[in-house]
Amino acid sequence: MSRLFVLAATLGGLYLAAPVLHAQNIVRCESSGGQYQSCPADTRGGVTLSRQLSSQGCWQNDTWGYDRNRIWVTHGCRAEFAVGSQSSGSSGNSNSNAVAAAAVVALLGAAVLASKHHDDDRNDDDGRYDGYSFRCESNDNRYVSCPLPGSRGDVDIRRQLSKSPCRYGQSWGRDRHSVWVDDGCRAEFVVY
Incomplete structure (x- = not known):
C-alpha cells in the first residue's frame, strides 16, 4: 500500500468523521512520589490516556483508572487524559459508527506504515536505539x-x-x- 494512499485515506477519514467528533477536555493527573492521587473529572463520556509524562508506566486499571467523577493515578504515573464524548450519539444517524470506524482504520493504517518505517531503520543486530x-x-x-x-x-x-x-x-x-x-x-x- 503506498504512503500516498494511506495519507489520502487518513485525511479522508478525518474529514468524514469531523462532524461526528466532539472536542475533548484534557485533565492532567500526577502521582508524586509514587502516591495515589485522585483528580476530579466528568468521565461520563469516557477517558483515554492522551500523553504520558512520567518514565514510570501508565497502564489502565493498574497504575491509572477512572470512575464517574474522577481519574486516579498511582505508582508514579503522571499523564494527561482526554475526557469527553467522542461521538455525537444522535439517534437516526446509522452512518456515524461506520464513518468513525473508517477514520480509525485509516489512522491505524498510517500508524502501521510509520511503525514499519521506524522498524526498518532500527539496527536489529545490536538492538540499540537509532529511532523511536x-x-x-x-x-x-x-x-x-x-x-x-x-x-x-x-x-x-x-x-x-x-x-x-x-x-x-x-x-x-x-x-x-x-x-x-x-x-x-x-x-x-x-x-x-
Missing part, C-alpha cells in the same frame, strides 16, 4: 543495560517479547542514559 524504538533483552535471566542517546524523552514498553513479565522497577527500568532489563524481560521499548 529499540530492543533490550534479558537472555538467560541476566541483567542487561541498553544505552540511550543522551537523556531525552520518556521510555515505555512498546511490545513485550518475553513470556517472563516486564514490570517497571522490578524487571526493567531506566536510569539517566540507559534502560535496564533483568529476570528474563525482553521487550521493544519506545522513547517519546
